[in-house]
Amino acid sequence: MTFDKRLGLRFLPYGANYLDWDDMSELRHAVEHKVLFRYQTETESMASRLERTVARELDAGHVLAVHNCTEALRLALVSTRPRVGDVVHIPAVTFVAVAGAVLATGLIPVPVDVDDTFSLDASLLPDDAQRVIVAHMEGTVAPLPEGVPYVIEDTAQALGASFPDGRRAGTRGYAGTFSFHHNKVLTSGEGGLLVTNDERAWEVMRCYHDHGSARQPGRYPTWNEDAYWGENFVTSEEVAAIQLQQFRHLPEILAGLERHYAIALQELPDRPDIELMPRSAGDAKISIRFRLADRDLRDAAVARLTGQGIANWTLGKYLLPEHPVLKGRRSLYADGFPWNLADGVPRALSHDGFARTRSLLDRTLCVPLSPELTEQEQAVAAKAVRQVLESL
Template identity: 30%
Template sequence: MTSQEAHPQRTGEPATTSAPHHGPPIPHNGPLVTEEDIAAVTEALRSGWLASGPRTAALEEAFAERFHPMHACAVSSGTAGLTLALRGAGLGDTGATVAVPTYGCSALLDAVLAAGCTPMVVDITERTLTLDPERLDRASRLDAVIAVHTHGHPADLDALRPKAALLVEDCCQSLGGHDEQGRPLGGIGDAAVFSFYATKVISAGEGGMLLQSDRAAWERVRVHQDPAAREIYTPRFNHRLPDPAAALALSQFRRLDRIVAHRRTLAARFTAALPPHIAPPPGLAPGQVPYRYCLRAADRAQQQQWIGHLRAAGISADPLIPARHLLHRQLGLEPQEYPVAERVVDSTVSVPLFAALTDEQAHRVAAALTGLPD
């Protein structure tokens, strides 16, 4: 989950080395809304059903079918889904320790704290930018781990499984992907959360989906979708997903495999365009969803040189997360305890890769990548 998608972090205007671009600027990200999507939302609006209703239920059924035997609950956001995953497991308001990767959106902290738990921020692996299992204490078992499949790269779930009583997959950037063993991301942990934010793999503007393997946990979170009065009062929040948003998400979910295939084609095209001295993004593997196409520069100077080269070609390249937004820094923790994340933010160059990218835009991106300076 990355808040930087809506408001990309700007780092000034680095020196440029490429020729001026021809054509309109290419954004870093953007949603793909088709006529099919518009028709689905229009039908929902004309039905007169604006609150959660039949389309929300249909979306839940579609996810439950794809990720059988998981139980599905549509929610108002990915953050809400993470919060409810912890509460559904009985960890709410217990101060339970929940490990999260430092390279990620601050919504991870929001979700853990909103659930009444305690976040433990952990450094990441160099290759996949996911939470590093080796950084966790081998002597004690955590209450929970939120394993983010960062940029679509699968976290090492098998290594994380014995580390915590509850394993939550954050699939907000990996819908439609599989791990190296061919298992669908979202169907491996005790719970999984997806986001339908505007620039995710599929979009409803906002919203998300929570999957849970334990039916009792699923039943506990369903009360947050029930607007009726409680027999015995307990506080709860409204985390429901309205029908028009569910209609949009369902329309896109039905063509998920095509969306994922297009992303993979784009990633392969960009890799083929790279000059010999530029390595492709580490961590890219068959089966995963290339949510981001992130090159890794040698240092900050080269990072800024590459970003300048691409921006001069009218391509909105981006470093994604500045150092001050790393979660350990947000909590005032010592940067030297998180060396991999500190190094990654000064080397990452994210190139536009999203479902709405046209063939002409992809051609311009590939051409600019071919000319990346050494």
């Protein structure tokens, strides 16, 4: 049986499937007013409205809209007032943008090995760790290390997820970062958010993201007397408008993912060499994840699923110690900055040189869930995945 393509390869994942011209009232408003720069609006800007909406939905103290999640990570790091060459401990399994944000801030990333869920293994952190980025990979809420002054939550893949105590992922650490990239829970193509409950940190972030000065709506450009140099990470009104439209659908998307996950659990393959990687109640269930007996079986599953038109992915590309940026300590600066400041800094922290993690990655298979499908369609999709995996 060839799987119904309408339920298969999903080029428009999650929030993108909810983009609809008839639902774009905020975007129409921004265009009709012909002001797309947030600090020149006469009334509340779309960007400010977005920040207010997110703060309410996530129960966060302060929110700042930026161009993308990488910039949000940079802003969070800059606001800690580091010295160039300071170390930032990051997960060994995550997207390379995390390492890139650290390096672009003049700091040194040190990958730290992960546990069975691909969450950073805090037991490997040195006692004097100052800055740690924790990634909530694949919607899985990772535990936060204790006793670290600056814990930054990379929540790019886990918007809407919750910790066991009910607090939203991205709101428990020093700062949380979110992505609206195309392949995220919500999307505006690109776009990011920075969340913090630290008011002084937010003031630094707000100034740095707009050339070092706190702008006032309708009074642009103005400069603070104590302005310092910064960069331009200011989001635009049309992007914020699309993000507002997307946020209206967040409860619907999360509920659809939960429903599809529950249905998929009823259609698990009946074979001992394919195990489910369980999820916690608060995870954003963007996929169902399997751990197979070996790499050959995983590769056979990838080939068979792809041949049947069923979307799937693997996670080997996320092993940062093998990425050229970290493995070769590559830099465009003539003097190798900031790697030239890394004397004495360990390349990575692992119990076994990442042997266990490589094995886990080699055997892991992810199949995306589809919140926009009806319950009947989700049942058909889950059965198709089970049939393919049982046929291997």
